Amino acid sequence: MDFFSTLPLELMAASVAKTLFLVFLVVLPLVSYTVYAERRVSALIQDRLGPNRTGFPTSLLGFQKDLQLFLGGLGQPVADAMKFMLKEEFTPGHVNHFYFWLAPVLAMVPALSTLAVIPFGNFMFGHKMVVADVNVGILYVFAIASIGVYGIVIAGWASNSKYPFLGGIRASSQMISYELSLGLSAVPVLLIIGNLNLSDAIQYQVNNGWLLLPFTDGKLTAREMLLWIPLMISFVVFTISMFAETNRLPFDLPESETELVAGYHTEYSAMKFALFFLGEYAAMIAGSSLIVVLFLGGWHLPLLPINDIESSMTLSGSILGLVHITTFFAKVACILIFFIWVRWTLPRFRFDQLMKLGWLYLFEIALVNIFITAGILAATK
Amino acid sequence: MAYTVRRPNLTFWEKLYIPNIIAGLLITLKHLKKMLNGETKVIMQYPEEKWDSQLPEYYRGAPTLVKDDHDRERCVSCQLCEFICPPRAITITPGELTSESKFAKVEKAPKEFLIDMTRCIYCGLCEEVCPEQAIYLRKDYAITGENRAEMVHDKVKLYELGGVMHGLVHKWNPDK
Amino acid sequence: MSPILFWILTILMLSFGASVVINRNPVASALSLVASFLCLASLFVGLDAFFIGVIQVLVYAGAVMVLFLFIIMLLDLKAENRRHFNKGALAGGALVTVGFVSQFLRVLESFKAGSKPFPALGAARIEDVRSVGNALFTDFTLPFQVVGVLVLVATIGVIVLSRRELK
Ligand code: SF4
Ligand code: SF4
Numbered sequence: 001m002d003f004f005s006t007l008p009l010e011l012m013a014a015s016v017a018k019t020l021f022l023v024f025l026v027v028l029p030l031v032s033y034t035v036y037a038e039r040r041v042s043a044l045i046q047d048r049l050g051p052n053r054t055g056f057p058t059s060l061l062g063f064q065k066d067l068q069l070f071l072g073g074l075g076q077p078v079a080d081a082m083k084f085m086l087k088e089e090f091t092p093g094h095v096n097h098f099y100f101w102l103a104p105v106l107a108m109v110p111a112l113s114t115l116a117v118i119p120f121g122n123f124m125f126g127h128k129m130v131v132a133d134v135n136v137g138i139l140y141v142f143a144i145a146s147i148g149v150y151g152i153v154i155a156g157w158a159s160n161s162k163y164p165f166l167g168g169i170r171a172s173s174q175m176i177s178y179e180l181s182l183g184l185s186a187v188p189v190l191l192i193i194g195n196l197n198l199s200d201a202i203q204y205q206v207n208n209g210w211l212l213l214p215f216t217d218g219k220l221t222a223r224e225m226l227l228w229i230p231l232m233i234s235f236v237v238f239t240i241s242m243f244a245e246t247n248r249l250p251f252d253l254p255e256s257e258t259e260l261v262a263g264y265h266t267e268y269s270a271m272k273f274a275l276f277f278l279g280e281y282a283a284m285i286a287g288s289s290l291i292v293v294l295f296l297g298g299w300h301l302p303l304l305p306i307n308d309i310e311s312s313m314t315l316s317g318s319i320l321g322l323v324h325i326t327t328f329f330a331k332v333a334c335i336l337i338f339f340i341w342v343r344w345t346l347p348r349f350r351f352d353q354l355m356k357l358g359w360l361y362l363f364e365i366a367l368v369n370i371f372i373t374a375g376i377l378a379a380t381k
Numbered sequence: 382m383a384y385t386v387r388r389p390n391l392t393f394w395e396k397l398y399i400p401n402i403i404a405g406l407l408i409t410l411k412h413l414k415k416m417l418n419g420e421t422k423v424i425m426q427y428p429e430e431k432w433d434s435q436l437p438e439y440y441r442g443a444p445t446l447v448k449d450d451h452d453r454e455r456c457v458s459c460q461l462c463e464f465i466c467p468p469r470a471i472t473i474t475p476g477e478l479t480s481e482s483k484f485a486k487v488e489k490a491p492k493e494f495l496i497d498m499t500r501c502i503y504c505g506l507c508e509e510v511c512p513e514q515a516i517y518l519r520k521d522y523a524i525t526g527e528n529r530a531e532m533v534h535d536k537v538k539l540y541e542l543g544g545v546m547h548g549l550v551h552k553w554n555p556d557k
Numbered sequence: 558m559s560p561i562l563f564w565i566l567t568i569l570m571l572s573f574g575a576s577v578v579i580n581r582n583p584v585a586s587a588l589s590l591v592a593s594f595l596c597l598a599s600l601f602v603g604l605d606a607f608f609i610g611v612i613q614v615l616v617y618a619g620a621v622m623v624l625f626l627f628i629i630m631l632l633d634l635k636a637e638n639r640r641h642f643n644k645g646a647l648a649g650g651a652l653v654t655v656g657f658v659s660q661f662l663r664v665l666e667s668f669k670a671g672s673k674p675f676p677a678l679g680a681a682r683i684e685d686v687r688s689v690g691n692a693l694f695t696d697f698t699l700p701f702q703v704v705g706v707l708v709l710v711a712t713i714g715v716i717v718l719s720r721r722e723l724k
Contacts, residue, residue, distance in 0.1 A: 044416040045409045049423055099584070136686060139611045146619025150591065153623070157584060157630050165630070172627040176620055196686055236399070345409045346402065 018131045022115055026329065031281040032077035034336050040073070041337065042344045051076040087270035092159075095267060099158035104268070104275035107151025111282035114144045118289045119199045121299050121325035123307050124318060129299075129325060130199055137198035138190065141290055142183055145245060148283060149175040152247075152254055152264045155276070159267040167263030170351060171254035174244060177358040178251075182241035184366035188234045188373035189294050192227060202298035206306065210297035211235075217302070223380040230373040235295050237366050242287040244358065247280060249343040253351055288335035289328075296331055299324035433520065441505050441518040444496055445543030446536065452545070455515035458491040462507035462516055470500035471507060494536040498524045519543060562603060570596035583629045587622060594618045608685040 036051065043050025052073040091100065117137040121129030134140060149171055156168015189211060190196060193204045209217035211231050214224040244251040255263035265276045292298060300306070304327075307320040349357070394400060415421045425432065436442075449455055458475035476492025478485045507516045521542055526532040534542070573593035580586045594617045601610030693701050 041413065044413045047412055047416060047421045049426075134607050135684065136607045136611045139608070139615060139686075143611045143615035143619055146615060146623070147595075149619075149623055150588075150626075153626055153630070154584075154588070157626075169627065169630065172623050172630075176623055176627075179620065341406060341409065342402075345405045 014127045015131055018127070018129070019116070022120065022131065023112060026120075027112065027115060027282060027285055028278075029077075030285055030329070030333075031278055032081065034281050034284065034340075035080065035277070036074070036077050037337065038340050038343075039076070041340045045341075045344045054079045081274075084271050084274040089271065090269045092161075092267050094160045096158040096160060099154050100267075101272070103151050103155035103158055104272045104279070105151070106154060107148065107279035108275045108282070110144045110148040110151070111279045111286060114141045114283075114286040115289065117141060117198055118286070118293060119202055119298060120289070120328045121321055124321040124325070125313060128199065129321070133197070133199055135195075135197045138186060138196050138201075138290075138294075141286070142179065142186075145283070145286070146175065146179055148279070151276070151279065155268070156254075156264040159264070161267060163260040163262075164264045164266045167254040167256075167260050167266070171247070171264060174247075174251065174253055174354060174358075177355060178241045178244035178362075181237055181358060181362035181366045182245055184363065184370065185234045185237035185241060186294060187366075187370045188230050191370070191373050191377060192231075198293050198298075201293060202300060205297040206300045210295065210300070212295040213297075223376075226376050226380065227373070230369050230376065231295070233365060233369045234373075235291075237362050237369070238294070239291060241358075241362060242291065243339070243342070244354070246283045246287050246339075248284065248339055250346040250349050251354055252348065253354060256348060258348075284336065284339060285332060288332045288339065291335055292328065292331045296335075298331075299328040301327045436520045440520050440522075441503050443498065443503070443519060443521045443524050443534075443542060444501060444505075444507055444516055444539075445519045445521075445534075446494060446515060446539040447517050447543040447546035448540060450545065450547055454490045454540075455513045455546070456491050456494065456511075457513050457515070458489050458494075459512060461510045461512065465506045465510045466501075467504060467506065468500040468502055470497045470502075471495070472497070491536065494539055496534045496539065498526075498532045498534055499529060514546065514548075517543060517546060563600070566596050566600050566603070570600070583632065584626065587626050587629055590625075591618045591622045594622070606685060608689055 040050040040052075050073070054073055054075040091097065116131040117134055117140050119128070119130035119133070123129065152171040153168045156164040156166070156171065159165070189201070192211070193201050195201065195204075205211055207217070209215055209219075209224065212235055214220060214228060243249075247254055252263075254260075255265070257263070260266070265273055268276060301323070304323065305320065307317040307324070412421070446454070446456055458473050460473050460475065463469075463471045463473050472493075472495040473491050474493040475489055478488060478490055503518065505518050508518050519542060524532070570593050573589045573596060576589040577586045577593065580589060594613060598610040598613040598618070601607075601613060
């Protein structure tokens with residue numbers, strides 16, 4: 001029996017439905033509103049207001065002013081999207097055309113594909129809320145995320161000009177360095193859970209309390225207290241590496257607008273640029289989802305009942321399922337806000353500092369952390 | 382002379398970074414909270430309120446052509462600005478003065494003067510180089526248009542934006 | 558795995574593999590290699606070997622090839638393009654290929670067990686990560702350790718060599 005030929009049609013349809021739901025109804029809107037939140041939060045942090053007035057575009061119909069109503073700027077992502085689509089699609093003359101057009105796609109696709117294994121809810125209508133429930137879930141995420149660097153590198157190379165090129169070079173070395181600490185810092189979690197499947201990771205946290213907050217199941221054993229230390233370290237290292245993997249400030253060296261104009265996407269305009277933008281934020285969402293799944297209990301909310309495969313067919317069960325999904329994305333949104341908050345607080349690292357941090361500190365810390373965890377696990381067995 | 386900057390010796394606590402990062406996060410959080418509570422005064426809401434009256438005389442807005450006190454063109458179409466313009470935004474068609482002018486056959490004036498505002502980078506080099514003080518960067522900063530052709534300012538538009546500039550002009554000075 | 562999918566993936570993989578050799582542009586070659594790895598990984602996934610498939614992507618496509626690309630991008634590609642075919646080397650390569658393929662066919666012919674299909678596996682969800690780990694740390698501990706030492710020696714060797722070049 002194998003994977004492709006044994007998929008029943010119903011399961012296939014469910015997968016397609018889940019993918020469509022995830023990508024078009026959740027992730028893309030979430031991406032555009034993350035961009036909006038980014039602009040708004042950054043403005044508020046810097047004592048400005050930010051985009052606060054895009055409402056219904058009644059001025060297009062000849063009225064004096066746009067209709068605000070309750071929107072107060074929430075229409076901004078729509079306006080942004082329109083602008084990206086209507087702008088001139090300009091390809092500079094000196095670029096390598098094929099790769100120049102390929103790169104934005106390569107930046108976007110991996111970021112969305114990582115979401116396939118993220119369990120974003122428990123059960124709905126008798127289906128598990130994860131597109132592909134594979135037993136190597138977290139490795140899959142790392143693998144696909146590591147493919148994501150190609151978009152940036154190819155963009156930098158194909159643009160055939162100096163700033164994008166520097167951006168691409170930086171991206172490739174940065175990503176390789178931080179993948180190591182990212183992967184290693186996740187190992188303690190896997191040691192504790194004893195499985196690579198992300199749904200199982202959440203199930204473990206439902207039973208034993210979230211890994212970062214082990215008291216969420218109502219009790220705190222001595223073993224959990226001991227394990228808390230390596231898990232905290234692991235969480236910090238994982239989050240920092242995630243910042244570097246998703247090219248977020250303080251590690252946005254491939255882009256660094258103050259020194260490289262706009263880094264790898266300097267030569268891009270209109271929708272091609274927007275794809276890079278979307279890819280970056282989609283990667284951010286995937287990263288935040290992973291943090292939520294591994295450390296913050298995924299869709300689980302303490303004290304709330306949990307539905308199962310049968311009860312999810314009933315009304316109360318589906319409402320519960322919806323609550324689970326909402327919980328998950330609320331947690332993701334919190335992490336995203338944290339990403340934004342950090343971005344507008346910290347200055348950018350220098351490139352040698354970035355490499356030093358990755359190779360000399362995070363890598364070692366993550367490695368030692370594995371031994372600590374293994375020791376604790378062996379001792380308290 | 383090169384000199385070495387003495388780096389402060391950091392304590393272990395400072396070397397950890399994390400406490401300082403948290404302190405930084407708290408600072409930005411404070412600003413965010415103040416903004417949300419309305420404690421920070423928003424100085425100006427841009428399109429409705431503008432700061433135009435406060436702009437200094439030397440403000441570098443859009444490049445324009447100016448006339449002198451007697452409503453005469455200052456530009457002698459020497460094309461120096463055309464040559465110096467880094468993004469080559471300026472295109473000049475030189476022309477003669479009409480024969481009834483006292484300065485016909487002595488001075489010249491541009492027949493057409495085009496500045497492509499989609500290219501101009503507001504660097505001010507044209508103003509700097511002009512021997513006749515004919516081109517100035519004035520205070521218009523919101524140059525918009527619905528197509529490329531609209532963004533090219535011709536002579537009429539440039540004089541309209543530029544207006545009159547008082548003071549020394551060599552071009553119309555008979556004693557020169 | 559449905560045979561259609563198998564053939565599509567195989568053909569894709571092989572043609573990308575061929576384009577690694579045929580392409581004059583090193584970046585294009587490297588990317589073709591990545592694409593070929595991806596097809597190979599999908600073949601593994603089709604055979605339910607998720608772990609190997611994912612590791613294939615993670616290690617080769619995600620790390621090794623990124624490093625390759627990093628180096629290639631720093632090369633002078635124009636000089637690379639100007640290089641001509643070396644006829645002797647081409648002939649030698651062809652000779653080796655023909656020799657290898659003919660030998661391979663001969664071996665295949667005498668390998669009787671290869672001619673009948675492998676019995677189908679059970680439907681259970683295979684814990685391939687666990688079984689790989691178990692195999693490595695129980696039955697094959699010594700070879701695993703030896704490989705580890707080998708890699709360590711190689712790493713140290715590289716560091717020593719690159720150090721010397723700096724001086
Ligand atoms: S504006 Fe000044 S520099 Fe330009 S052509 Fe006229 S006189 Fe010469
Ligand atoms: S301001 Fe600079 S860019 Fe603009 S027209 Fe003058 S010289 Fe050219």
